[in-house]
Amino acid sequence: MSLIEFHRVGFQIGPKVILRELNLTVEAGETLVLLGRSGSGKTTALRLINGMLFPTSGQVVVSERPTTEWDAVALKRSIGYVIQESGLFPHFTVGRNVGLQPELAGWPKEKIGERVRTLLRTVSLDPDEFLARYPRQLSGGQRQRVGVARALAADPGILLFDEPFGALDPVTRLDLQREFPRLVTELGKTAVFVTHDVREAMKLGTRIALLEAGCLVFAGTPGEFQMCGHPEARAFQEVFRDAG
Numbered sequence: 001m002s003l004i005e006f007h008r009v010g011f012q013i014g015p016k017v018i019l020r021e022l023n024l025t026v027e028a029g030e031t032l033v034l035l036g037r038s039g040s041g042k043t044t045a046l047r048l049i050n051g052m053l054f055p056t057s058g059q060v061v062v063s064e065r066p067t068t069e070w071d072a073v074a075l076k077r078s079i080g081y082v083i084q085e086s087g088l089f090p091h092f093t094v095g096r097n098v099g100l101q102p103e104l105a106g107w108p109k110e111k112i113g114e115r116v117r118t119l120l121r122t123v124s125l126d127p128d129e130f131l132a133r134y135p136r137q138l139s140g141g142q143r144q145r146v147g148v149a150r151a152l153a154a155d156p157g158i159l160l161f162d163e164p165f166g167a168l169d170p171v172t173r174l175d176l177q178r179e180f181p182r183l184v185t186e187l188g189k190t191a192v193f194v195t196h197d198v199r200e201a202m203k204l205g206t207r208i209a210l211l212e213a214g215c216l217v218f219a220g221t222p223g224e225f226q227m228c229g230h231p232e233a234r235a236f237q238e239v240f241r242d243a244g
């Protein structure tokens with residue numbers, strides 16, 4: 001079943017075309033990686049999924065309903081969103097940050113407390129050690145773990161990741177890249193993951209979608225990507241080979 005569908009999606013701001021005629025589907029349980037250079041439209045495409053932006057032409061359909069017909073709060077609640085630098089509220093503790101969605105949804109305090117502890121354990125953080133800390137008291141990698149826990153709080157079926165590991169040192173980054181697929185699969189989530197790092201794309205994606213200047217130029221498995229003859233795909237293949 002397709003959980004997310006882009007139907008001839010265009011997005012422009014004034015005369016500036018940012019996405020053009022995008023057709024793409026994301027099946028339940030897969031991790032689709034949106035790969036592309038800086039400015040190719042990856043973040044814009046991601047924001048069209050959770051209703052932070054709406055297409056100026058075409059339709060984005062989530063769980064068989066166009067985003068324009070969703071209740072905005074319900075749509076955002078059914079989709080977890082993880083960004084670079086985590087986007088945590090600096091004046092809230094880790095516990096409060098992670099429990100924010102359930103709190104807004106009116107869960108009883110006790111149930112929120114339990115959920116937050118479970119989530120922190122899911123992302124390999126000891127609740128007793130981290131619950132009461134503030135984001136500034138965490139390392140970058142720990143902040144990203146908390147960001148993932150927060151995105152999971154309302155148990156969304158879909159997770160969106162916008163370069164979540166971009167600001168991390170290479171060793172921490174590798175740790176999270178190893179853990180991430182396990183987490184998504186074990187929890188049965190569907191993920192869309194944005195990166196400009198082709199190695200990360202090859203590692204994490206069940207499929208890769210390549211954007212070039214707002215156009216989708218390739219979509220397929222990592223194996224197919226390596227065989228793709230499109231010049232933009234070749235440019236990324238070269239980086240991949242070069243990186244070893």
Ligand SMILES: Nc1ncnc2c1ncn2[C@@H]1O[C@H](COP(=O)(O)OP(=O)(O)OP(=O)(O)O)[C@@H](O)[C@H]1O
Pocket residue numbers: 013016018036037038039040041042043044045196
């Ligand atoms: N609010 C806006 N007003 C005008 N142009 C915008 C706006 N938001 C994005 N753009 C432009 O749209 C294009 C795509 O932006 P987007 O943020 O989607 O790229 P990206 O692929 O995520 O890039 P990066 O890898 O650098 O994050 C860029 O040229 C950007 O300058």
Ligand SMILES: [Mg+2]
Pocket residue numbers: 042043044162
């Ligand atoms: Mg971006």
